[in-house]
Amino acid sequence: MVYKILIAEDEVTMRRLMVTLLRRHNHEVIEAGNGEEAFAMAYEHQPDIILLDVMMPLADGFEAVKRLRANPETESIPVIFLSAKGQVEDRVEGLRLGGDDYIIKPAEPAELMARIDSVILRSRRERAAARDRFLASSALRAVWARPRPSPIWPFISTTVGARLS
Numbered sequence: 001m002v003y004k005i006l007i008a009e010d011e012v013t014m015r016r017l018m019v020t021l022l023r024r025h026n027h028e029v030i031e032a033g034n035g036e037e038a039f040a041m042a043y044e045h046q047p048d049i050i051l052l053d054v055m056m057p058l059a060d061g062f063e064a065v066k067r068l069r070a071n072p073e074t075e076s077i078p079v080i081f082l083s084a085k086g087q088v089e090d091r092v093e094g095l096r097l098g099g100d101d102y103i104i105k106p107a108e109p110a111e112l113m114a115r116i117d118s119v120i121l122r123s124r125r126e127r128a129a130a131r132d133r134f135l136a137s138s139a140l141r142a143v144w145a146r147p148r149p150s151p152i153w154p155f156i157s158t159t160v161g162a163r164l165s
Contacts, residue, residue: 001120002026002028003048003116004027004030004045005028005049005050005051005116006029006030006031006042006045006047006049006050006051007019007050008032008033008034008038008041008050008053008056008061008064009032009033009051009053009056009082010033010057011053014053018051021113025113030047033056034057034058034059035052035057035058035060035061035064035067036064037058038052038056038064039067039071039074042068042074046073046074048077048078049077049078049119050077050079050080051080051082051116052079052080052081052082052099053081053082053083054081054083054084054090054094055083055084061081061083062093065094066097066098069097069098078100078120078122078123079099079100080099080100080101080102080103080116080119081102081103082103082107082112083102083103083104083105084104084105086104090102091104100119100123101115101119103115
């Protein structure tokens with residue numbers, strides 16, 4: 001599949017390498033050089049995924065993901081941290097703040113591409129399941145709201161309602 005990918009990386013050489021790799025796989029690539037730009041570009045372009053460096057000027061990757069998760073327009077965009085900061089504490093912090101994955105640089109290209117696919121597909125499945133639950137719940141509530149002539153309806157309504165709650 002072809003994705004729209006935002007790369008937030010302050011090192012120009014590393015960013016160019018990732019852009020080349022991703023474009024070679026026919027992905028649309030948007031570039032940001034710091035955390036502030038990453039947030040603005042994510043809000044404007046709504047990418048399928050964000051590859052986010054941790055150590056960047058203006059706002060680091062941790063601050064950027066906090067802002068992304070706090071905004072309803074960007075909260076569900078998957079984020080993969082891609083950083084040279086490989087200590088366990090850094091990886092745990094990135095995941096705790098809302099990152100979907102954390103890869104230590106330099107990343108193996110095949111692994112990076114596989115993780116991008118995996119994170120996007122999982123995110124899409126989760127959103128579809130949430131949408132389906134919402135639609136099913138809304139449809140059931142609409143059915144329950146209608147008057148029912150059957151004397152068994154209150155029992156059915158109460159039983160089904162208790163199980164859905």
